[in-house]
Amino acid sequence: MILVTPEYHGSVSGVIKNALDLMSFDQLSGKVAGLVSILGGQSNSNALNDMRTILRWVHAWVIPEQIAIAQAWKALGADGKLQDAKLSERFDQLAQSLVENTQKLRPVA
Ligand SMILES: Cc1cc2nc3c(=O)[nH]c(=O)nc-3n(C[C@H](O)[C@H](O)[C@H](O)COP(=O)(O)O)c2cc1C
Numbered sequence: 001m002i003l004v005t006p007e008y009h010g011s012v013s014g015v016i017k018n019a020l021d022l023m024s025f026d027q028l029s030g031k032v033a034g035l036v037s038i039l040g041g042q043s044n045s046n047a048l049n050d051m052r053t054i055l056r057w058v059h060a061w062v063i064p065e066q067i068a069i070a071q072a073w074k075a076l077g078a079d080g081k082l083q084d085a086k087l088s089e090r091f092d093q094l095a096q097s098l099v100e101n102t103q104k105l106r107p108v109a
Contacts, residue, residue, distance in 0.1 A: 002098065003055075004036040006072075007047040012037075012054070020054055028058040032102040034094045035066045043070035063101050065094045 005012045020028075033055055037047040048066045055062050067090055069075045075082060082088045 001031055002034045002036060002094075003051060004038065005047050005051060007037050007039040007041075007044075007068075010046045011050045012047045016051070017054070020058075023058070025058055028055065028060045030059065030061070030105070032061045032063065032098060032105055034063050034098045036069065036094075037067075038069045038072045038075075040072060041070065043068040061101065061105060063094070063097050065090075065097045067091065067094055 003016065005016045008014070035048050035051050035055075037045075037051075039047075045066070045068060048068060052062050052066075067087070069082075069087065075084065075087070077083050082091070
């Protein structure tokens with residue numbers, strides 16, 4: 001799964017915290033996750049680090065790759081696509097790592 005949050009006051013949004021609080025081990029334990037945050041300001045890892053801590057608590061596996069989209073107001077074009085090709089490439093890498101790590105953690109049939 002890929003979890004995305006806006007950064008609100010240096011952390012995750014209340015909405016995603018509430019959604020994660022409504023879930024627990026049954027839904028999240030053993031799941032592999034990639035994290036993305038979206039900020040109005042400069043890129044940082046605050047919300048990502050907090051989300052990583054929350055997911056660790058319910059025994060989800062968070063991959064090391066993560067993306068913070070800075071200055072959201074100019075990151076996306078009118079078509080809703082990312083303007084920065086390098087950032088777009090990082091999404092490809094995150095998706096690739098998510099698939100590879102999910103395969104590694106999946107029990108052999
Ligand atoms: C309550 C609130 C707190 C916010 N706190 C931060 C913040 O700590 N750092 C930051 O870069 N942007 C902050 N922002 C800006 C949002 O991260 C940014 O607007 C959002 O990612 C883009 O989504 P939007 O279309 O809902 O504004 C905040 C926005 C709101 C509404």
